[in-house]
Amino acid sequence: MRTKWHWMLLLLVAGVLALAAGCGGDDDDEGTAGATSAAETEGGGGASGGTLVFAGASDPVSLDPALVSDGESIRPITQIFETLVALEPGGTDLVAGLAKSWEVAEDAKAITFTLQDGVTFHDGTDFNAEAVCFNFDRWYNFTGAAQSASASYYWQATFGGYAKNSTENEGLGESLYASCEATDATTAVINLTKPSASVLGALALQAFAIASPKALEEFKADEGTLDEDTGFQPTGTFGNEQPIGTGPFKLESWQVGDRLTLVRNEEYWGEKAKLDKLIIRPISDNAARLQALQTGEIQGYDLVEPQDIPTIEGDSELQVLERPAFNVAYVTINHKVKPFDKLEVRQAVAYGLDRQAVVDNFYGGRGEVAKEFMPPSLPGYADDVTEYPYDPEKAKELLQKAGVTLPLEVDFWWPSDVSRP
Template sequence: MRAPRLRTALAVSAVAALALTAAGCAASKRDPEAPKKDTLVFGVAGDAKVLDPSFASDGESLRVARQIFETLVQPEEGGAKIVPSLATSYTPDSTGLVWTFKLKSGVKFHDGTDFNADAVCFNFNRWFNYSGLLQSPDVSSYWQDVFGGFAKSESPDLPPSLFKSCAAKGADTAEITITSVTSKFPAALALPSFSMSSPKALKDFEADKVGGTAENITYPKYATSNPVGTGPYKFESWDTTNKVVKLTRNDAYHGNKAKIKNLHFKTISDLAARKQALEAGDIQGYDLVAPADVKPLQDKGFNVLVRPAFNILYLAINQSGNPALAKPEVRQAIAHAINKKNIVDSKYPPGSTVAIEFHPSSLPGYNESVTKYDYDVAKAKSLLAAAGYANGLTLKFHYPTEVTRPYMPAPKDIFELISADLKAAGITVEPIALKWSPDYLNAVTSGKNHDLHLLGWTGDYADAFNFIGTFFSRAKDEWGFNNPALFDQFKKADQEPDVNKRAELYKALNAELLKFLPGVPIAHGPPSLVLAKDVTGVKASPLTDERYATAEFK
């Protein structure tokens, strides 16, 4: 889950904080009838963007969506393997094109309407028939990444749709037909962006009435104040002034009810301030713990949960914005100029590794034999000279502010280290710092006015295509190149049904990518989240798919 294309979330009022503290003080062994703590406040680094998961691609929006909504399939708790969720089983026919999903019975949306096969098809047909602004990559990015085009695609750059049709074969059976065999299906249906929404709520709150322009999108009420799913928590309010999203327990939930009644996501953009809020008891958890804070927090008795590294930070190189960057020698010079080990050693937590390609080593298709660009300033200078830039080169370098990502624990610090490395090799950078959402994400994923930028990805499911295919399987403004031969290789790999053969195709693709060098892979880091001393029951997920319905105060 990435932040690409991404472009709103949270602060609890003083009254709520005081009420929570009072509840904690009142609960004691001498007073068994005293009220228990009923609110978990989780501190997040940035605001959510939108509450309709089909429009979301940023981590904070998806974090909220995971508590309100459910998908047909989901990652296993604490892992990446795909398991049933609202679907109890999912089987293909002999062609691999027609998938039958058996559904849980007795499930209700938060508005009391039935979840069934008709609801499944309503959601799929809604996404497939998006038009106008809904086809903007900033609105329906995950649909486009996974399914490609629409029923009537309005851009010639969109490929044919992977989705063909959905049919209800009884209340508990949905039949989904796709147009080609792919590694993405059904695994990608675990993405929160493909959550099941109430058809009634979608119609009542005019969910598809997106307004504004491609540069300044405005969202309808469903996406800002009326999201309706089937999950263990339901939406209560979103205070965009104080930056807090409030959820409350769904007492009609079809599974195990949430153990804590209220769940709030509060934006505290400064990492040190999040730590202080936890220690003061103002919040009961936060994400993306600073590497240097892990052991001190553990020593104080806080519950630090370390996720397995399932991510990538990269330096993207936009070949269309500056003619110099279209030259392979210049891209190679940039790669040789960066001291990646220094970045990992100084800015990442223990267990982090230098990246040599664009996905983690745990995925089939990882290739140890790719071209490696060791730190070598002299070689970087000679490559620049060979490209005609012996006297140096000036590049625009974007980096984000007001954010911490699992793959990017200290954006400004990492930017400064890379800038110094580039300067030593003869490349001067013009720093451009922008607020993460929407300014930074808009700037670096669209248009030509960017040369270098930092971005990354946390995997959505356990397949290499989810990383390298998301980045490089078709032309994108972020990278600014068009390579039909490379795109054809991706198509072949994605459509290979044999997993072992597919892994070999991914290995070949990784080798090709590191020769072509569209950007520089930097690091893989195991990010941490921390919970209060008395909060237990949450499992860390490599996909950042933590489920807070299992949390409880002890």
């Protein structure tokens, strides 16, 4: 369900991951096989081998990185595919990915990437500058269902239009993307129609991961239909059977509704994965995920319910890992709906919300009151924004000034198809 009206309740929510604290072993039985412990995950050490079973909230929509934006799809996609640039683990600084270095032109209208040597796709074909340009030209030339915002959302957000915009996308205008040149096997130049300071960082998004040109064509990646609820539905087999990238894992099988199985890429160009196998199971119910962790059916899951954290922390066999607060939970206002068309009413709502109480009581204290939509860790964060501290008396004064009497009936709309705190 789409949000109909919102107000600005901003909360930075910490990412919480529940893991079995000690799942070591040498067996290959699913659920117990040499899974990395939480301590090993944090430190990067630990033994190699075995299988890790992780629970997601649902099945992926597709394994084609260019045509999805949901977290459940991106989870396995991140293991199968790689981007030209990446983010430093745990941070927001750009580091080398499939490109070992890059240079932005003085006029900021071109980026030259020097690519890693000796990289191959899972199908044995070479990763090179021509493959990079093939992928960029593919995205630029999307047509039909692939041009839907629910499919190629990140292309639209980063580059705008396509080579030929559909009638629905005429408002996107000219694309920021102009062309891609493979000047030699390890050098690709991305040309832009105008200067941009944001494109380089955006290329770390999985939507811009590089796929095998051979596989994209052979398995008809761009053929599909648009489902209003789930987005782009491929009719070719690339997105659900043959997702071919360069990553440390490759797809072994995907039984929709049961499990998605990844196996280690033994030909990986970088440091090889420690696990032999990674299984991702869709378990939509939060309580069922916790129970599966407690019984050993899985070794980890994320999107932990705040009320479940004390239970997990009280079990010596389990461990909670926290990532820095990054997601912003918010409620916004539709200012076209009366009486929220009045500034005083919107300000009253802001003053009337005890956001710290929400952090403490709903999120179990794992989070912080946000000042704006950007987390402090991201470039562009501004500390000097207007703040609205909790002040119910001020809220009442503003409502009175606006001529609004309480109680006031308000319609709330919220997403009901997500599984997260």
